[in-house]
Amino acid sequence: MTHPEYILTLSCLDQRGIVHRVSGFLAEHGCNIIDSAQFGDAESKLFFMRVHFALEEGAVGDAPLRADFAALCTQMGMNGQLHDAGTKPRVMLMVSKIGHCLNDLLFRYKSGLLPVEIPAIVSNHMDFYQLAASYNIPFHHLPLATGADAAAKQAQEARVLDLMHTHKIDLVVLARYMQILSPGLCEAMRGKAINIHHSFLPSFKGAKPYAQAHHRGVKLIGATAHFVTGDLDEGPIIEQDVERVDHAMDADTLSAIGRDVECVVLARAVKWFVEHRILQNGDKTVVFK
Structure with missing residues (x-):
């Protein structure tokens, strides 16, 4: 029994x-x-x-x-x-046009390595609707045009919130979702949304960070997973990791290594969240591994 x-x-x-x-x-x-x-x-x-x-x-x-x-x-x-402990948390994944973290999380989910239910994938682009379909997960295309005004952004984010409520979402994962969230949406997701970004912030912002890092001759690259807050990329840190690189590696190699680190770091953070191992301590976290 x-x-x-x-x-x-x-x-x-x-x-x-x-x-x-x-x-x-x-x-x-x-x-x-x-x-x-x-x-x-x-x-x-x-x-x-x-x-x-x-x-x-x-x-x-x-x-x-x-x-x-x-x-x-x-x-x-x-x-x-x-x-x-027998209830699998319900996770909504959000992605834009870079899919390595999405693909990794879906594989871990399907393989039973990540004890979650994924009732929805949300994107502002159509690039990964076929990937979602291959896992039989509904794909919600919520486009947001470049330079969209505040009303359009508010309407798009309202649909995100509606999906969260409809599907009783416990965690939102920004798996390289490349849109800045409004303060209102950040507040609505407080404590239940995780983001991932490369380790070069704030040094190398904007386009092609790995090319910038290669140009500067960096020796360590990595990734940070953190809770989403209204302070862009500055929420309480959950997990970080790094890999050593050297002068013989070009920008594409650095980018490939960085993608691998991002996948591992994000997967750890999500797994620890759904296993209820993360407790917030002000601007920091306590993680019982």
Whole structure:
């Protein structure tokens, strides 16, 4: 017989007895801890915790467990969540004309390496509608002309929000979606949208960053995955990685290496999000790997 499994996450002001209270609560409710991680931040004075557990006593149901956990959070001033580990989060992918991250995420999804449901792919171009069709995922073409006015942009973003609500989206992934989001949309996606970009920002902005990097003789290239905020490319960082390069590599080789790093970094960030391993700590993140 398999038992239902949950993932508990919490953050609160650091204080004595948190681990004792939480583990005691789980024991009292017939739960067995599978794995647990915690971190106390000396700077912010906050405590973070993630517990994966199984509910082994049939006498305790889902609703009473959630109600009692909410009461515990109130008593201890905790910001806590209880996630059903058997439920796959629903992810919407957004892309423009560069498809390596989209292709990588779809392969991981189809292979069972990424425990998600993907009910929608959104793009401002038509380049990847056939790729979406090959995975039997609805493709939504939401064009936005170059130089479009504020009204057109607002209407396009309203359709993005409508898709999020219609499909009950838990996470939006900007898999190289090359449009600047409005402050309103960023706020609506707060804490549930992840972006990826190369490591050259802010040094090499604009077109052909890898050509610029090659011209300057860079020795490290990489990528950053972060939460989306109204501060362009400056949201809380989730994951980063780099690869060494050298003088013998041309700009195309650097670009190919950069694409690989972007795919890996974004996939890690998405996987950690859907496994409820990321907790925000002000402008930073705590990631329980």
